[in-house]
Amino acid sequence: MKLRVKFRKYGAVRFIGHLDVMRFFQKAIRRAEIDVAYTSGFSPHQIMSFAAPLGVGMESNGEYMDIEVNQTLSSHEMVRRLNEVNVPGIEVVSVRQLPEEAGNAMASVAAASYTVRFRAGREPSCRYTEELSSFLEQEQILMIKETKKGSREVDLKPGIFKLTALDGAICMLVDASSSGNIKPSLLIQALLQYNGEPLKENALDQCLGDCLITREEMYQNAAENSPERWISLEDAGFDIVGTEIAGSDTAGSEKTGSDIAGCETVESKMEAADHEP
Amino acid sequence: MNKLALSDDILMKIEKPARYIGNEVNAVIKDADQVKVRFAMCFPDVYEIGMSHLGIQILYDMFNSFEDVWCERVYSPWVDLDAIMRKEKIPLFALESQDPIKDFDFLGITIQYEMCYTNILQILDLAQIPFLASMRGTDDHMPIVIGGGPCTYNPEPIADFFDILYIGEGETQYRNLMDLYIKCREEGLSRREFLRRAARIPGLYVPLFYETTYREDGTIASFTPTEEGIPDIIRKEIVQDISNTYYPMKPVVPFIKVTQDRVVLEIQRGCIRGCRFCQAGQLYRPVRERNIEVLKSYAVDMLKNTGHEEISLSSLSSSDYSKLPELIDFLIEECGQKKINISLPSLRIDAFSLDVMRKVQDVRKSSLTFAPEAGSQRLRDIINKGLTEEIILNGAALAFKGGWTRVKLYFMLGLPMENDEDIYGIADLSNKIAALFYELIPKEERKNGRVQIVTSTSFFVPKPFTPFQWARQNTKEEFLDKACKTRRAVSEQLNRKSIKYNWHETDLSVLEGAFARGDRRLSQVLLKAYEKGCFYDSWSEYFHNEKWMEAFEECGLSIDFYTSRERDINETLPWDYIDCGVTKSYLQREWERAQKMETSPNCSQSCQGCGANSFGCGICFT
Numbered sequence: 053m054k055l056r057v058k059f060r061k062y063g064a065v066r067f068i069g070h071l072d073v074m075r076f077f078q079k080a081i082r083r084a085e086i087d088v089a090y091t092s093g094f095s096p097h098q099i100m101s102f103a104a105p106l107g108v109g110m111e112s113n114g115e116y117m118d119i120e121v122n123q124t125l126s127s128h129e130m131v132r133r134l135n136e137v138n139v140p141g142i143e144v145v146s147v148r149q150l151p152e153e154a155g156n157a158m159a160s161v162a163a164a165s166y167t168v169r170f171r172a173g174r175e176p177s178c179r180y181t182e183e184l185s186s187f188l189e190q191e192q193i194l195m196i197k198e199t200k201k202g203s204r205e206v207d208l209k210p211g212i213f214k215l216t217a218l219d220g221a222i223c224m225l226v227d228a229s230s231s232g233n234i235k236p237s238l239l240i241q242a243l244l245q246y247n248g249e250p251l252k253e254n255a256l257d258q259c260l261g262d263c264l265i266t267r268e269e270m271y272q273n274a275a276e277n278s279p280e281r282w283i284s285l286e287d288a289g290f291d292i293v294g295t296e297i298a299g300s301d302t303a304g305s306e307k308t309g310s311d312i313a314g315c316e317t318v319e320s321k322m323e324a325a326d327h328e329p
Numbered sequence: 330m331n332k333l334a335l336s337d338d339i340l341m342k343i344e345k346p347a348r349y350i351g352n353e354v355n356a357v358i359k360d361a362d363q364v365k366v367r368f369a370m371c372f373p374d375v376y377e378i379g380m381s382h383l384g385i386q387i388l389y390d391m392f393n394s395f396e397d398v399w400c401e402r403v404y405s406p407w408v409d410l411d412a413i414m415r416k417e418k419i420p421l422f423a424l425e426s427q428d429p430i431k432d433f434d435f436l437g438i439t440i441q442y443e444m445c446y447t448n449i450l451q452i453l454d455l456a457q458i459p460f461l462a463s464m465r466g467t468d469d470h471m472p473i474v475i476g477g478g479p480c481t482y483n484p485e486p487i488a489d490f491f492d493i494l495y496i497g498e499g500e501t502q503y504r505n506l507m508d509l510y511i512k513c514r515e516e517g518l519s520r521r522e523f524l525r526r527a528a529r530i531p532g533l534y535v536p537l538f539y540e541t542t543y544r545e546d547g548t549i550a551s552f553t554p555t556e557e558g559i560p561d562i563i564r565k566e567i568v569q570d571i572s573n574t575y576y577p578m579k580p581v582v583p584f585i586k587v588t589q590d591r592v593v594l595e596i597q598r599g600c601i602r603g604c605r606f607c608q609a610g611q612l613y614r615p616v617r618e619r620n621i622e623v624l625k626s627y628a629v630d631m632l633k634n635t636g637h638e639e640i641s642l643s644s645l646s647s648s649d650y651s652k653l654p655e656l657i658d659f660l661i662e663e664c665g666q667k668k669i670n671i672s673l674p675s676l677r678i679d680a681f682s683l684d685v686m687r688k689v690q691d692v693r694k695s696s697l698t699f700a701p702e703a704g705s706q707r708l709r710d711i712i713n714k715g716l717t718e719e720i721i722l723n724g725a726a727l728a729f730k731g732g733w734t735r736v737k738l739y740f741m742l743g744l745p746m747e748n749d750e751d752i753y754g755i756a757d758l759s760n761k762i763a764a765l766f767y768e769l770i771p772k773e774e775r776k777n778g779r780v781q782i783v784t785s786t787s788f789f790v791p792k793p794f795t796p797f798q799w800a801r802q803n804t805k806e807e808f809l810d811k812a813c814k815t816r817r818a819v820s821e822q823l824n825r826k827s828i829k830y831n832w833h834e835t836d837l838s839v840l841e842g843a844f845a846r847g848d849r850r851l852s853q854v855l856l857k858a859y860e861k862g863c864f865y866d867s868w869s870e871y872f873h874n875e876k877w878m879e880a881f882e883e884c885g886l887s888i889d890f891y892t893s894r895e896r897d898i899n900e901t902l903p904w905d906y907i908d909c910g911v912t913k914s915y916l917q918r919e920w921e922r923a924q925k926m927e928t929s930p931n932c933s934q935s936c937q938g939c940g941a942n943s944f945g946c947g948i949c950f951t
């Protein structure tokens with residue numbers, strides 16, 4: 053049975069890297085005595101898959117991990133158990149069961165929304181918010197992307213699905229698929245560059261130092277007949293009701309809307325300022 | 330927790346920021362205003378090493394079980410953060426509260442190996458605490474700096490940096506020390522008066538109240554208390570009943586991968602064996618076993634509370650634990666269902682242990698370890714290593730038949746009375762084991778084709794409170810010459826292609842030797858070397874031997890005086906004022922037996938009258 057766990061990451065644990073968050077959850081699942089499934093072989097490990105890794109230093113209100121379990125308690129009870137063994141700054145928001153045919157979190161992610169706030173006293177001097185539409189109207193938004201193999205030029209434009217500004221915060225919905233992932237810091241860099249902000253040394257690192265980036269939610273492509281283009285990863289699963297131990301056949305299904313803190317206005321603003329090609 | 334001592338800018342710039350943010354599972358958070366004593370517990374090395382240390386976890390748990398004490402952790406900042414903290418004058422902070430160490434009541438430092446001495450200075454420096462205890466004299470706001478751990482059995486080279494050194498096991502006297510501290514503060518007594526009273530608590534050594542004089546030849550003339558009422562001898566503290574004491578049921582679980590990333594179950598303290606080179610074997614006498622039912626419940630609770638996927642037994646010689654088979658059966662049963670690995674270090678290789686290892690690990694991936702320590706039976710008798718070639722070859726034969734193809738062999742070079750035959754014996758024994766494999770295992774059954782023997786040598790460093798404490802240590806040149814001979818001998822063996830030979834760094838062993846048996850004058854060398862930029866000396870990339878040599882030279886001290894000089898049996902040794910339980914006459918007897926190539930039986934065979942029975946517990950009374 054596949055479960056999708058949604059969690060938040062904030063505060064000091066922002067500085068825990070992706071692999072260590074995985075290790076953290078492996079141990080948390082043991083502490084919570086969740087009946088997780090293991091791979092076979094001489095060194096069995098928990099069957100677990102994480103959605104797109106979060107950069108060190110970033111906060112998130114919408115991180116995801118899929119786990120395979122032999123049996124489960126209700127969603128409510130699973131959330132309670134996991135939070136009981138958590139540390140401040142890692143907070144499980146929901147545990148939902150996935151339909152058998154669902155793809156794993158890692159493969160499913162298509163887009164992610166972010167809020168970027170500049171730290172007090174470190175705001176850029178340019179008036180970048182006023183130029184959002186013209187920035188997005190460019191034919192191409194070319195940036196140099198640093199990868200492990202070297203650097204190459206990429207066009208950010210097709211991967212920017214939304215970009216808005218509100219009260220000094222920049223909200224964005226961008227491509228987060230494995231092939232076209234856009235780092236929010238790269239987009240911010242492009243925006244500042246477009247507005248003539250002088251480049252700092254180690255521009256990207258600086259960008260993260262100057263602002264606090266929060267990932268708000270991750271999305272996957274909605275079913276073909278759906279009116280929406282995306283649904284949140286959480287909405288791909290359904291709540292497990294009842295306190296009895298549930299096998300997949302007895303689990304009830306109760307669909308609830310996602311409740312995202314912070315940049316929850318992204319979706320509504322999406323309709324207002326549609327920049328899809 | 331909201332507050333971090335380091336800014337986001339710094340945390341984004343440095344390697345592994347998770348080392349410095351605390352907040353781990355089972356880290357203890359208390360209200361600073363509700364406690365009377367704030368204690369910072371330090372392991373002076375990088376987080377991943379320090380977090381792997383059982384002793385700190387035990388004491389952390391003990392201190393935090395005291396309602397009026399909040400104990401936090403601190404480790405050496407890595408070189409990247411070290412540079413930033415110096416430049417920006419950021420005071421060293423504790424992980425839990427992120428508060429500066431200099432505002433604490435105590436800074437406790439565990440001293441596990443000599444080559445961390447400069448890191449102690451780094452800790453004091455970054456914490457903005459004066460290096461010398463004598464310079465903290467009038468400032469009542471400075472933390473009391475207290476040290477503990479194996480190196481405190483000869484603390485003289487670092488004595489000047491500590492207000493107090495705790496000799497022995499920490500579980501026994503810390504409560505008394507906390508009570509004394511609280512009382513002295515309530516009565517408004519001075520730092521010096523507190524230390525004066527602390528010096529009367531058993532096991533506590535306050536270096537400020539002692540004075541050493543030297544003869545013209547550099548040896549010690551006298552070592553005496555400078556005040557009335559300060560004891561001449563400091564006797565080691567031990568826990569008599571280790572089944573009924575502190576043990577951390579909720580050890581702190583680090584976020585990042587550390588060296589010892591598992592539940593550690595200390596099954597016993599001490600070792601019955603009496604190997605003459607081994608300091609731990611003497612320091613932790615008498616052997617005390619932990620009750621098996623206690624251990625079983627510890628294992629279950631600790632695995633549940635940490636979520637670790639591995640459990641390891643800890644002791645100097647696990648095979649000597651009397652209820653080992655029962656304990657291992659329990660663990661296999663308990664851990665099997667939960668997919669928890671069992672790690673069994675320090676097992677003697679025999680039919681029993683091979684059977685157990687087959688159950689708990691993948692034979693193809695694991696290797697066998699033998700520690701003959703010396704290449705010939707003659708030298709193994711001298712060091713009283715109760716291991717014969719026959720035992721080794723029988724163990725290896727069983728293992729090869731069981732599917733093992735990798736063997737690790739550990740030896741020492743530079744042992745007392747060593748000659749070339751002993752050195753060739755290392756190569757010879759390695760070769761014999763390889764030959765045995767080819768003889769026993771027919772070609773078609775050799776899984777990896779070839780047996781892999783890894784032969785490693787380290788250089789022998791004589792340590793205080795061992796029968797070899799009087800022995801001369803080899804010089805760097807002698808060490809190198811011996812390593813070359815070993816390498817050549819290995820390369821001349823028939824099965825040389827199956828043997829890989831590694832040897833240890835020489836410079837580090839020489840320095841370690843100087844500090845292991847050094848006196849108080851060496852504190853000057855440490856300060857000089859630190860000034861020159863030495864720290865993290867046990868990390869080869871940061872070890873600068875030339876700076877150390879300069880430091881000795883500038884202090885007018887000779888390294889050879891401390892290392893390659895054979896001590897006269899009547900010489901006053903720097904650690905003579907410490908009573909670790911084993912008597913000097915016993916050590917002398919063993920030193921003489923070694924010279925006559927006579928072995929001694931171990932504690933379970935017959936009592937050698939070492940003196941540890943004066944503690945009134947353990948194997949001496951069973």
